[in-house]
Amino acid sequence: MATLARLRRPVPLGHRNPPDQRPAHRSARNPPVNPPFVSAPAGSPRHTIVRTALGDFTVVADDAALTAVHFPGVEPPADGSWGERVEPAAHPILAAAATQLTEFLAGTRREFDLPLRPAGTEFQRHAWAALLQIPYGQTRTYREQAEAIGRPSAVRAVGAANGRNPIPVVIPCHRVIGSGGALTGYAGGTDLKSRLLDLESGRATLPA
Structure with a gap:
């Protein structure tokens, strides 16, 4: 399986970017490397339910990669795409995803x-790849995320991509916050x- 970026020692949210761990901002002329995602689907999708203290999440995968995580309350679409x-x-x-999400x-x-194989535009996939570089226990602003992909003026577009x-939680868009520290929009609330x-x-610890 593809191994995602190693995450660093957690840092309290009040200390978002310690001096030795400040994000490397890229210029528009120096875009990031290609996103570390599986490029093509393989086989038919399947889905399963993962029961957690926060409700029942649904995870979707084909034979090559995880393609979606759906929050509790989201119903399967009528077109059978799951x-x-x-x-x-x-x-x-799906077995690995269920175990790791629960843990x-x-x-x-x-x-x-x-x-991972998140379906999206080239811009969206670069924005999502930048999310994988945010260490556990840290946050970034939307502007910092935009700068990380070499598009410093695309703050709103980055927010829309998030x-x-x-594949929320696994691709951690919850680690991106407003410039003033506000917890702005999140699909899961x-x-x-x-x-x-x-x-x-x-x-805090989520209830068992």
């Missing part, structure tokens, strides 16, 4: 090691965003 529902044990990627929300895992992130950040900062 594919057949299966038990995690019947699909290696992450329990506070016993800090990084995911899963092959809102369309198809700002309460969930706050709880995820508190979990990572060590200020």
Whole structure:
């Protein structure tokens, strides 16, 4: 399986960028490397339910990679694009995703090691790749994320891309906040965003 960026020692949210860990800002003439995502689908999609203290998440994968994480309350689409529902044990990627998501929300895992294939535009995929570089326990602003992909003026576009992130939690768009520290929009709700950040900062533990 593809290994994602190693995450560093957690830093309290009040100390977003310690002196030795400040993000490297790239210029528009020096764009980041290609996103570390699986490029092509393989086989038919399948989905399974992951039961957590925060509700029942749905994870979707094909034979090559995880393609989506859906928050509790999201119903399968009528077009069947999630594919057949299966038990995690019947699909290696779904099994790994279910285990790792459960461990992450329990506070016993800090990084995911899963092959990912988020569907999106080239710009969106670069924005999502930048999210993978934000260490566990730290946050970045939307402006810092835009600078990291060499598009410092694309702050609103980066925010829109985060809102369309198809693999939340695993691709951690919850680690991006407003310039004043505000917990701005999150597809799973700002309460969930706050709880995820508190979990990572060590200020709280999600209930078992």
